[in-house]
Amino acid sequence: MVALLMGTIAPRQGLEAALKSIAGAPTVVLITGHPDPDSLGSALAHQRICQEYGVPCTIANVLPVSHRQNRAMVKLLNIDMMQVQSGDDLAQFKYLSLVDTSTPEPTIDLPADLKLFSVVDHHKPAEIDCPFVDIRPHMGASSSMYAEYMAQGLAPLENIMGASRVATALLFGIQTDTNDYQLATAADFAAAAYVRKFTDTDVLKRVSRRVYSASGMTVLGRALENMVVVRDFAVAGVGYVTAGDRDAIATTSDFILQREDLDTVLVFGIVEDRIDGSLRTDSPSVEPATFLTTVFGKDRSGKPYGGGRADKGGFQIPLGVLAESEDREALWNIVDQIVRSRLAKVVPEIEREYERQHPETNGHHHEETRDRFSREF
Numbered sequence: 304m305v306a307l308l309m310g311t312i313a314p315r316q317g318l319e320a321a322l323k324s325i326a327g328a329p330t331v332v333l334i335t336g337h338p339d340p341d342s343l344g345s346a347l348a349h350q351r352i353c354q355e356y357g358v359p360c361t362i363a364n365v366l367p368v369s370h371r372q373n374r375a376m377v378k379l380l381n382i383d384m385m386q387v388q389s390g391d392d393l394a395q396f397k398y399l400s401l402v403d404t405s406t407p408e409p410t411i412d413l414p415a416d417l418k419l420f421s422v423v424d425h426h427k428p429a430e431i432d433c434p435f436v437d438i439r440p441h442m443g444a445s446s447s448m449y450a451e452y453m454a455q456g457l458a459p460l461e462n463i464m465g466a467s468r469v470a471t472a473l474l475f476g477i478q479t480d481t482n483d484y485q486l487a488t489a490a491d492f493a494a495a496a497y498v499r500k501f502t503d504t505d506v507l508k509r510v511s512r513r514v515y516s517a518s519g520m521t522v523l524g525r526a527l528e529n530m531v532v533v534r535d536f537a538v539a540g541v542g543y544v545t546a547g548d549r550d551a552i553a554t555t556s557d558f559i560l561q562r563e564d565l566d567t568v569l570v571f572g573i574v575e576d577r578i579d580g581s582l583r584t585d586s587p588s589v590e591p592a593t594f595l596t597t598v599f600g601k602d603r604s605g606k607p608y609g610g611g612r613a614d615k616g617g618f619q620i621p622l623g624v625l626a627e628s629e630d631r632e633a634l635w636n637i638v639d640q641i642v643r644s645r646l647a648k649v650v651p652e653i654e655r656e657y658e659r660q661h662p663e664t665n666g667h668h669h670e671e672t673r674d675r676f677s678r679e680f
């Protein structure tokens with residue numbers, strides 16, 4: 304660990320040494336959050352590397368694979384995952400490996416004797432004490448880091464039967480996390496070039512195909528119907544969305560952003576007991592995290608309701624006791640109105656435009672207030 308920090312041991316050697324020290328000990332890669340292509344690709348690669356060093360490794364998840372495309376990936380690549388309900392299900396494991404995160408799944412209590420073994424991640428650096436840590440925020444994907452270990456000779460893809468499964472998962476992870484390589488760094492390209500030779504092109508094509516579920520299209524339809532456009536900004540409320548369809552809010556934002564005259568899109572709905580929304584932008588002047596904090600503010604503990612990276616962001620605002628309301632239509636109208644009036648802080652014309660489209664509503668105008676704000680960030 305110390306040597307690693309000082310840069311005297313390459314990550315690839317560090318992981319190899321750490322794995323040799325736990326040979327035979329049952330290990331679990333527990334995916335944090337809903338499994339996505341980068342976490343799945345990294346988990347498969349970790350499992351493959353463990354196999355090479357005689358470490359039995361199981362991939363597990365708590366939250367379901369919710370995105371349709373990701374379910375296709377799991378199915379087409381035959382990814383075997385253990386569905387965990389509680390910490391007790393992990394009693395058989397001695398070590399925990401985290402991929403694409405440095406935080407263990409927060410919805411369950413981990414067994415006290417489950418030791419953290421490794422963290423491979425490309426998000427924010429974190430203070431972690433375990434046998435192997437490799438966190439590189441400049442990488443576009445954790446899958447790139449695993450591909451790099453393999454390219455450097457750690458369980459190289461050249462040596463294995465069925466390499467295409469791991470390679471295809473890694474390439475799909477890199478492709479997804481780098482927005483189809485738009486955000487890829489030189490290191491991501493090098494990693495992708497290595498795994499590319501072993502991928503199954505047909506499977507990759509099938510998992511990469513944009514698909515919409517029937518309910519996803521319904522959400523999209525409602526968004527297009529309710530969309531309010533102000534110059535290059537669009538907001539669309541989609542009403543109630545089931546927990547299983549929550550990804551439809553994000554895919555709907557992605558879809559609407561393709562409209563040529565728009566550069567920023569916000570889609571929101573009610574999912575279970577919260578307002579759930581998704582922001583997409585191509586605008587050089589809109590920074591999603593700043594935009595969402597300005598619009599929705601912070602909760603009582605000072606945590607912003609929303610966050611994001613350069614081109615996308617999301618927000619969740621708990622509805623509290625209001626969520627128990629029996630009158631779904633009334634609750635939706637309140638939510639719709641609140642989001643709109645909050646948005647008026649950064650897009651002042653939004654209320655006027657909404658009233659133009661909904662002449663039956665008699666909203667109030669706050670010209671002076673609205674004009675004080677500009678939507679530049």
Ligand SMILES: [Mn+2]
Pocket residue numbers: 341342403425443444445480
């Ligand atoms: Mn990632």
